[in-house]
Structures are given as structure tokens and as C-alpha cells.
Amino acid sequence: MAAIEIRNLRLDLRESENVLRVIENLSLSIDEEEIVSLVGESGSGKSLTALSLVRLIACPPARFSGGEILVDGRDVLQMTKAELRAIRGRVVSYVFQEPGASLNPVLTVGQQIKEVLRLHCSEEARDEDVGRLLRLVKIPDPQLRMNDYPYRLSGGVQQRVVLAMALAARPRLLVADEATTALDATVQTQILDLLKELRDKLGMAILLITHHLGVVRDIADRVAVMYAGQIVEMGPTKTLLLRPLHPYTRGLIECVPRLGATAGHLRAIPGQVPRLGSYPQGCRFHPRCAWAQSDCSTREPDLEEIEPGHWVRCPYWKLTSTDTGHEHR
Amino acid sequence: MALLEVRRLAVQFPIGERLFRTAKRVLRAVDDVSFEIHSGESMGLVGESGCGKTTLGRAVVRLSEAVSGSISFEGEDITALKCSTLRSRRQRFQMVFQDSHSSLNPRMTVEEIIGEAIEIHRLARTREVRRHRVIALLEQVGLDATHLRHYPHQFSGGQRQRIGIARALAVQPKLIVCDEPVSALDVSVQAQIINLLRDLQQSRGIAYLFISHDLAVVEHFSHRMMVMYLGKVVEIGDTKRICQTPRHPYTQALISAVLDIDPHSKRRRIVLSGEPPSPISPPSGCPFHPRCPIAEDRCRSTAPELRQVSEDHQVACHLA
Numbered sequence: 001m002a003a004i005e006i007r008n009l010r011l012d013l014r015e016s017e018n019v020l021r022v023i024e025n026l027s028l029s030i031d032e033e034e035i036v037s038l039v040g041e042s043g044s045g046k047s048l049t050a051l052s053l054v055r056l057i058a059c060p061p062a063r064f065s066g067g068e069i070l071v072d073g074r075d076v077l078q079m080t081k082a083e084l085r086a087i088r089g090r091v092v093s094y095v096f097q098e099p100g101a102s103l104n105p106v107l108t109v110g111q112q113i114k115e116v117l118r119l120h121c122s123e124e125a126r127d128e129d130v131g132r133l134l135r136l137v138k139i140p141d142p143q144l145r146m147n148d149y150p151y152r153l154s155g156g157v158q159q160r161v162v163l164a165m166a167l168a169a170r171p172r173l174l175v176a177d178e179a180t181t182a183l184d185a186t187v188q189t190q191i192l193d194l195l196k197e198l199r200d201k202l203g204m205a206i207l208l209i210t211h212h213l214g215v216v217r218d219i220a221d222r223v224a225v226m227y228a229g230q231i232v233e234m235g236p237t238k239t240l241l242l243r244p245l246h247p248y249t250r251g252l253i254e255c256v257p258r259l260g261a262t263a264g265h266l267r268a269i270p271g272q273v274p275r276l277g278s279y280p281q282g283c284r285f286h287p288r289c290a291w292a293q294s295d296c297s298t299r300e301p302d303l304e305e306i307e308p309g310h311w312v313r314c315p316y317w318k319l320t321s322t323d324t325g326h327e328h329r
Numbered sequence: 330m331a332l333l334e335v336r337r338l339a340v341q342f343p344i345g346e347r348l349f350r351t352a353k354r355v356l357r358a359v360d361d362v363s364f365e366i367h368s369g370e371s372m373g374l375v376g377e378s379g380c381g382k383t384t385l386g387r388a389v390v391r392l393s394e395a396v397s398g399s400i401s402f403e404g405e406d407i408t409a410l411k412c413s414t415l416r417s418r419r420q421r422f423q424m425v426f427q428d429s430h431s432s433l434n435p436r437m438t439v440e441e442i443i444g445e446a447i448e449i450h451r452l453a454r455t456r457e458v459r460r461h462r463v464i465a466l467l468e469q470v471g472l473d474a475t476h477l478r479h480y481p482h483q484f485s486g487g488q489r490q491r492i493g494i495a496r497a498l499a500v501q502p503k504l505i506v507c508d509e510p511v512s513a514l515d516v517s518v519q520a521q522i523i524n525l526l527r528d529l530q531q532s533r534g535i536a537y538l539f540i541s542h543d544l545a546v547v548e549h550f551s552h553r554m555m556v557m558y559l560g561k562v563v564e565i566g567d568t569k570r571i572c573q574t575p576r577h578p579y580t581q582a583l584i585s586a587v588l589d590i591d592p593h594s595k596r597r598r599i600v601l602s603g604e605p606p607s608p609i610s611p612p613s614g615c616p617f618h619p620r621c622p623i624a625e626d627r628c629r630s631t632a633p634e635l636r637q638v639s640e641d642h643q644v645a646c647h648l649a
């Protein structure tokens with residue numbers, strides 16, 4: 001069963017005179033206990049997609065102009081303020097990149113966690129409840145840490161505290177938006193291991209937003225690749241990494257150096273990432289695509305299911321999977 | 330003779346207020362670091378946040394002052410050079426920063442930004458000559474004359490990084506310190522910049538001190554590399570050798586933490602307990618011992634010195 005389901009979501013953004021169509025016809029469903037990764041670069045709309053789930057986007061300037069987001073058969077886009085409050089934190093909760101920005105510098109760790117608990121349960125929270133949450137995210141010496149202020153903690157421990165707060169109401173879906181990006185490599189792997197463990201222990205689903213395919217490979221069951229406001233490829237992690245069919249996915253996989261495996265020139269993707277909402281006509285990736293055909297600049301490709309569960313937005317996917325493409329710049 | 334020779338370099342920052350009668354406390358950001366870079370070579374520098382990479386890079390180009398040790402460039406000791414002489418030497422070593430947003434003056438056009446470097450070093454006699462030089466530089470980094478009158482905010486992150494590189498190239502340096510030059514860029518654009526830096530190395534024989542927290546990028550880019558932990562170099566030498574047979578337990582952990590994208594790859598993951606300690610109160614003995622999976626008694630009391638373990642490969646570990 002799906003923990004949450006996005007159907008044909010459209011989101012517009014008003015920027016002075018223009019209306020930018022930042023997300024178009026996006027569909028994504030996340031099953032209970034599933035870890036799905038949304039991969040994309042700046043301006044691809046991945047964070048906006050995640051924030052849309054419980055409408056954490058200021059409208060205006062944004063506007064939901066189509067689609068549904070279904071939780072328990074109810075559409076989030078039609079919910080009242082009170083209904084939204086009831087699902088925020090309980091059904092979907094968030095962890096962001098900078099733990100420092102999510103923590104209040106003048107409150108101790110214990111005080112902040114109690115505040116979150118109070119928000120979700122009516123009664124007063126106790127030290128035991130705080131300790132239980134800190135142990136859940138594996139913070140050593142919870143009794144001591146409870147009385148610390150955030151600045152005394154390292155980035156990794158701060159992120160664990162933020163995670164504890166996000167888990168306070170036992171959400172069905174945890175959204176981790178670049179939650180390990182700012183952490184050191186050795187700490188990043190610790191947090192990824194913790195996320196997997198929490199999924200198993202609490203039975204929650206995770207939507208992990210990242211630009212790092214190594215993170216995806218480490219943790220995700222399924223992956224959706226976003227480019228310029230659209231999903232361009234989606235499928236089981238292993239399939240997608242071993243047999244990417246969209247030229248952009250292939251480019252992403254080939255352009256990162258890998259330990260012990262790369263020499264000489266890297267296969268860069270030419271050009272630049274388009275700005276949020278200012279997307280090219282036709283296939284949005286065509287100006288940077290090594291396989292672009294004459295009609296790619298005019299024809300908008302659909303997301304098609306090529307094999308069960310593997311979706312691709314490129315009518316020429318057969319070319320990319322057999323041919324090596326034109327020489328890149 | 331090495332192009333750059335750094336000997337026992339130390340950089341410290343004062344911390345807090347100087348308290349009544351107590352000695353001033355210091356943070357040892359770079360502690361007794363020695364290495365050399367040969368002309369046309371790239372030296373990678375990796376390590377976790379706060380270990381002193383940026384501070385070391387800035388000290389090398391004399392943007393931070395050393396408290397002890399020496400830096401020689403082409404055989405000349407530049408550690409104590411004063412302003413005017415230093416300025417003329419700066420022609421030969423430049424720095425490219427991570428954050429192209431704050432390192433390019435937002436009120437200057439591209440022509441002015443790159444032209445300024447040419448001006449300071451009096452490398453062009455007339456405006457016309459200067460403009461031609463700027464255009465030639467832009468073309469070398471994949472931009473062109475149409476960009477002359479644009480301001481930094483009109484460019485993408487990758488393009489701004491190209492402008493920063495063009496500015497560094499303007500004075501025809503022999504060494505460029507690149508501090509996380511691709512970390513702020515979109516992944517699809519990172520490879521363009523890495524390729525550009527490599528091409529420039531090949532065509533102009535530029536040497537790099539290449540700072541990154543991404544070990545895979547460093548392995549790809551550098552001939553030699555060093556690993557820093559808490560202000561100290563714990564392993565240094567030939568890049569391939571270090572990545573294939575890392576000898577320091579910290580380097581081993583760093584390598585095991587690289588997340589590969591190949592679903593078939595299986596790497597032994599070394600889980601370090603805890604997190605980097607604060608450089609304000611570094612541990613006794615080996616700085617890594619509180620997190621080290623194999624630490625013994627002597628690691629807690631005696632700091633290991635760098636020693637040779639094979640050709641061009643040195644490690645600071647009692648047990649390596």
C-alpha cells in the first residue's frame with residue numbers, strides 16, 4: 001500500500017510578471033516501508049516536490065494548479081489548515097541539510113524535543129520520553145546530551161537530534177532533503193546506516209532527496225531522477241544504475257569520478273543546468289543531450305513504462321542503451 | 330628542485346579572550362606540516378571538515394600567516410616576504426576558491442575582474458592589449474567575448490568558477506591552490522571544471538594544490554596526495570599507492586566511506602566511533618586514537634612521526 005501518492009502534480013511560481021511552471025505532471029508513489037530517492041541537481045524541483053507533500057510552500061507566490069496528493073485516500077491539496085496541521089509531523093516529517101538551521105540555539109536539546117512532543121501529544125513530555133528518542137537515534141549518553149545546547153554538538157550529533165525531533169510523532173514518511181550532504185564522509189555513512197535501521201525498526205517510509213548517486217545506491221529501493229521539473233527516469237535502484245536508459249541519467253552516472261576506476265578525461269555533460277522554471281522547449285534535456293534527434297527540440301516526450309516498474313521520458317532510449325553517443329566537448 | 334617546499338609549517342589562531350594571568354590559548358589549525366610540490370604536478374589534499382585544509386592552502390599563498398616553519402617557492406624563502414616583493418611573487422602562485430559567489434566582486438564586470446589582475450601586475454600596456462588578453466583568457470576557460478560586460482550574478486555557478494580560474498590564469502602562475510573548486514557545483518558541471526583544470530595543467534605545466542573532501546575526485550585528479558587529520562598530515566605520497574593500499578587507519582576509514590555507485594561493488598565498511606575531536610583541545614598522543622579501531626597504549630601517550638613505508642609513501646602511525 002502507498003504511504004503517500006502524488007498524481008499529476010503541477011506547481012506554478014509567480015515571478016514578477018511571469019508564471020513559471022516549475023513542476024509539471026509529476027506522479028510518484030511511495031509504499032509503506034519503502035526508501036525512495038529523488039535525485040536531481042539545483043533547480044530540478046526536487047525540494048519543491050518534497051515540500052508539496054504537506055503543502056509547506058507559501059502560496060502565493062506558488063500555486064498548485066493541478067493534480068492530487070493522496071494520504072489515506074484524502075487529497076492534501078484540498079485539506080483545511082486544521083487538517084494539514086494534523087498530518088504535518090504525524091504523517092510526513094522532514095530533515096534538512098543544515099541541522100544548525102533546524103535547531104533553536106537558545107534551548108537545550110531536551111527542551112526542544114519536549115516542545116515537539118508537546119505539540120503532538122497533549123500531555124507534558126518527560127525526560128524518559130526525550131531519552132527514548134535520543135537512544136533511538138543512537139546518541140551516546142542521552143542523559144548528558146539532553147542538557148546540552150546545540151552549538152556544543154558536532155554536525156553529526158546535531159543531525160541526530162533533528163532526526164529525533166522528526167521522529168517524535170512516529171511519521172509514516174520521513175523526508176530527508178540532502179540530510180547527509182553537509183556531513184563528513186565517515187559521519188554520512190553512519191547516518192545512512194541509522195536511517196536504514198530506523199526504517200526497519202519503525203516501519204516508516206523514507207523519501208531521500210540527494211544529488212549523490214552513491215547515496216542512492218547505498219540506501220534506496222527505488223529511484224526517481226528529476227530534471228527541469230520532471231521525472232525523466234524512475235525504477236528500481238539496481239536496474240537504473242546498471243542499465244540507465246535516459247541520456248541524463250547515463251550522463252550523471254558517467255560524469256562522477258569513481259575510486260579506482262577512472263583515468264583521463266571525465267565524460268562531462270555539456271552546458272548548464274536550466275534555472276528553475278525556465279526550461280527549454282520540447283525535451284528539456286535536448287540542448288545538452290549527445291543523442292538528440294531533430295524532433296527533440298519540438299516534441300515533448302512522455303514518461304513511458306519500458307519494462308515493469310522502469311519508466312523513461314525519452315522516445316530514443318534504445319539509442320542511448322546501445323550507442324556511446326557523440327564525442328562530448 | 331621542488332617548485333614549492335613547505336617545511337614544518339604551523340598556523341595558529343587565538344581563541345577567546347586573553348584571560349587574566351592565563352596564557353593565551355591557541356587553536357593549532359595547521360601543525361608541523363611538510364610537503365613539496367614539483368612543477369606541473371598536482372597534489373591532492375583531503376580530510377574532514379575543520380582539519381585545516383583551507384588554512385594550509387591559504388598559508389601556502391601567504392593569505393594566512395604562519396607562526397613557524399618555512400615556505401620556499403622556486404628555491405626562494407617566501408615565508409617572511411614583505412608586501413611589495415610578495416606582490417610580485419604572487420604572479421606565480423594563485424588561489425581559486427570554493428565559493429565563487431563571494432570571491433568575485435559583484436559590482437565589477439568580467440572584463441574588470443580579470444583585467445584587474447593584469448593591471449596589478451602591469452602585464453598590459455594599453456586598454457586594447459588588456460582587452461585582448463581578457464578575451465584570450467575567457468576563451469581558454471570556455472567563455473567568450475560576449476561575456477565581457479556581464480556581472481558575476483548573471484552567470485551560473487559553473488561559469489563563475491570559470492571566471493575565477495581565468496582570473497587566476499591572468500598572471501600566468503606556476504602554482505594554483507584550488508580550494509574545493511567543484512564542491513559548490515552541480516554534479517553534471519563538476520566534470521567540466523575538473524577537465525578544464527587538467528587541460529590547463531597539460532598545456533601550461535601548472536602545478537596544483539587541490540583541496541577537496543571528495544576522495545574519488547582527488548584520486549582522479551592528483552598525482553600525489555596527503556591526508557590531514559586535526560591539523561596534521563597523517564599519510565602522504567603517491568595517490569594510486571595510497572588509494573590502493575592505505576596504511577593509516579584513518580585513510581582506510583575514509584576510503585571505506587566513499588559511496589560507490591556500482592550495485593555490485595562490495596567494500597568493507599569501517600565504522601569509526603565518534604566524530605572528529607576539536608582542534609582546540611586535541612587528544613594526547615596520536616590525534617586519531619580516540620576514534621581508531623586498533624589503538625594501543627602507546628598511541629594514547631606518544632604522537633607518531635611520519636615515516637617511510639614504501640617508495641613515495643609516508644604514514645604517521647605506530648601500527649602501520
Ligand SMILES: Nc1ncnc2c1ncn2[C@@H]1O[C@H](COP(=O)(O)OP(=O)(O)OP(=O)(O)O)[C@@H](O)[C@H]1O
Nearest residue numbers: 342356358377378379380381382383384385542608
Ligand atoms: N580565521 C580564523 N580564526 C579562528 N579560527 C579559524 C580561522 N580559520 C579557521 N579556523 C579554525 O581552524 C580550523 C581549520 O579550519 P579550516 O577552515 O582550515 O578547515 P578545512 O579543513 O578547510 O574545513 P572545511 O572542509 O570545512 O572547509 C578549524 O577548527 C577552524 O574553526
Ligand SMILES: [Mg+2]
Nearest residue numbers: 382383384508
Ligand atoms: Mg575549507
